[in-house]
């Protein structure tokens with residue numbers, strides 16, 4: 001297998017014939033020529049069913065994740081398609097109690113009224129047989145957003161499979177380079193590619209990758225019927241972003257590492273968490289299943305006001321939700337309803353120079369103390 005950088009740069013692109021573009025543009029047509037009534041249907045006939053630009057992106061992501069990928073109009077559209085697989089009366093779905101909040105709200109508001117039992121379990125909690133007993137679907141999120149807790153995908157997948165459940169892993173924070181859930185025993189990967197995969201803060205997109213071709217077909221049919229297809233332009237931008245994921249992730253992880261070490265030395269920041277730190281409670285499991293680290297960390301300041309002072313004083317840390325972009329951003333997660341302290345900040349380290357970022361963040365923390 002070639003390295004991460006090579007696979008990101010070449011993924012989805014064939015060698016092409018003489019005269020074909022080296023950098024093909026997006027195929028924006030919503031309709032494709034059908035031919036005469038007796039002509040066999042082509043793969044492309046209508047833009048909600050398929051599109052050549054989707055296939056380029058899906059082939060690149062699928063190769064990195066080791067399965068068959070279907071792109072969606074957003075990460076939530078991808079999660080919704082997976083949750084709906086399990087939606088029948090009497091079914092039970094297990095979700096992380098500390099993962100991305102909208103997945104929980106969607107399950108509670110849409111699945112529970114259809115007679116689906118919704119069980120919630122902390123990512124770093126005790127995943128015993130009782131938790132998965134009788135479940136049809138177990139959705140994990142590791143590292144979790146915003147807590148950056150980690151669970152053992154392989155062990156939970158074994159348990160869940162023994163109970164007859166499908167296992168899906170939200171791989172958004174890890175990215176396809178950071179973790180390969182299908183190789184660890186999961187059936188499905190879901191992700192928001194709005195984050196590091198597309199990586200430039202200009203695209204909303206998601207995907208589901210499946211190991212089993214029959215399951216992959218069900219997902220694809222669900223997309224066609226549900227209609228949550230990406231725009232070809234978004235798919236094209238995401239593929240362009242994916243080309244530099246290896247480079248961006250390397251800088252973001254180096255910056256997150258330096259920032260985590262700096263934050264540990266500063267009295268204003270408490271409870272610094274980044275799975276790549278050897279002393280982090282998640283490090284031991286994360287090291288066994290993650291291939292590399294990423295730029296997302298968290299820490300807690302004393303109050304909402306302190307977060308405001310920090311953001312005001314920083315020149316480089318933007319106040320924004322989402323993560324995985326070029327610029328460093330910070331998000332006070334309690335404002336979205338996460339059950340976290342008011343001063344908890346999820347910080348997404350960008351691609352700035354490490355020294356600039358560390359100086360800026362330490363200076364902004366000093367400002368709080370002053």
Ligand SMILES: Cc1ncc(COP(=O)(O)O)c(C=O)c1O
Nearest residue numbers: 074075076100145172192194205
């Ligand atoms: C872990 C995780 N999963 C899914 C989503 C939803 O993705 P999107 O915003 O692309 O719909 C998010 C969004 O923040 C997320 O952080």
